[in-house]
Amino acid sequence: MNAETLKGHLDLLLLAALADRSAHGYAIVEILRVDSGGTFDLPEGTIYPALHRLEHAGLLGSYWSAETGRRRRVYQLTAKGQQALAQRQQEWQQFSRAVNAIVGA
Amino acid sequence: MNAETLKGHLDLLLLAALADRSAHGYAIVEILRVDSGGTFDLPEGTIYPALHRLEHAGLLGSYWSAETGRRRRVYQLTAKGQQALAQRQQEWQQFSRAVNAIVGA
DNA sequence: TATAATACATAGTATTGCTAGGTGTCAAGA
DNA sequence: TCTTGACACCTAGCAATACTATGTATTATA
Numbered sequence: 001m002n003a004e005t006l007k008g009h010l011d012l013l014l015l016a017a018l019a020d021r022s023a024h025g026y027a028i029v030e031i032l033r034v035d036s037g038g039t040f041d042l043p044e045g046t047i048y049p050a051l052h053r054l055e056h057a058g059l060l061g062s063y064w065s066a067e068t069g070r071r072r073r074v075y076q077l078t079a080k081g082q083q084a085l086a087q088r089q090q091e092w093q094q095f096s097r098a099v100n101a102i103v104g105a
Numbered sequence: 106m107n108a109e110t111l112k113g114h115l116d117l118l119l120l121a122a123l124a125d126r127s128a129h130g131y132a133i134v135e136i137l138r139v140d141s142g143g144t145f146d147l148p149e150g151t152i153y154p155a156l157h158r159l160e161h162a163g164l165l166g167s168y169w170s171a172e173t174g175r176r177r178r179v180y181q182l183t184a185k186g187q188q189a190l191a192q193r194q195q196e197w198q199q200f201s202r203a204v205n206a207i208v209g210a
Numbered sequence: 211t212a213t214a215a216t217a218c219a220t221a222g223t224a225t226t227g228c229t230a231g232g233t234g235t236c237a238a239g240a
Numbered sequence: 241t242c243t244t245g246a247c248a249c250c251t252a253g254c255a256a257t258a259c260t261a262t263g264t265a266t267t268a269t270a
Contacts, residue, residue, distance in 0.1 A: 004113030006113070008112050012208065013204065039199055039202075046227050049251080071249070072249085089208055094106075096201055099141075102140050103117065108224090108258060111257095111258065112256085112257060130218070149219085150220080151258050175267070176265085178217090
């Protein structure tokens with residue numbers, strides 16, 4: 001998988017991963033890897049700045065969890081994040097259809 | 106359509122557009138716009154550097170056409186470009202399936 | 211005759227995911 | 241006990257790429 005392929009679609013993946021559950025960064029990496037059948041195996045240097053960016057944009061909220069001694073920052077969708085997810089999903093559908101129209105012609 | 110969405114997928118589109126015909130840059134823009142139903146409306150500052158890059162990489166060949174008084178650089182797939190197209194198509198299928206697995210979960 | 215469409219080109223910009231390196235906790239095995 | 245690996249977070253700097261803005265020139269159209 002090329003490094004540039006993901007560009008512009010990572011936000012969609014993160015928002016979608018948090019659509020029906022809250023999770024911390026390391027767990028999100030696991031979710032994306034498993035649910036994608038191993039296609040997405042994101043390095044931490046990708047995931048953490050992206051989560052910060054989304055939180056800064058108001059699409060995610062977070063809190064520190066200290067259930068175990070290990071600190072975890074747990075992220076969840078905000079209302080704005082849910083709207084953004086819906087929009088990104090539509091954009092993905094449109095993009096995907098358009099690419100298939102070119103490639104599958 | 107977000108500016109970043111296309112990143113990493115433009116090469117696939119260009120190679121696919123040239124899969125069954127040769128065309129010059131301006132015409133490729135038209136092909137992509139029409140075949141995508143208007144989704145892809147690429148500015149010239151996107152298309153020309155990309156074509157140069159692909160030619161430099163050996164995936165495209167080109168020649169100047171002067172049928173009309175207007176100069177046109179006509180591009181066509183090389184053998185290497187055809188192989189690259191096949192690979193990019195597979196990568197797209199995999200990527201697309203993986204995203205749908207996350208989003209449509 | 212002026213405007214728009216056709217057709218090419220490139221310098222500079224902004225965004226973004228990745229590499230590489232760092233800190234610290236916890237469990238398991240030597 | 242010590243070491244290794246998994247877990248869990250963070251950031252600075254890098255590389256790649258599509259876009260903006262701008263320029264040149266030809267042809268068709270109003």
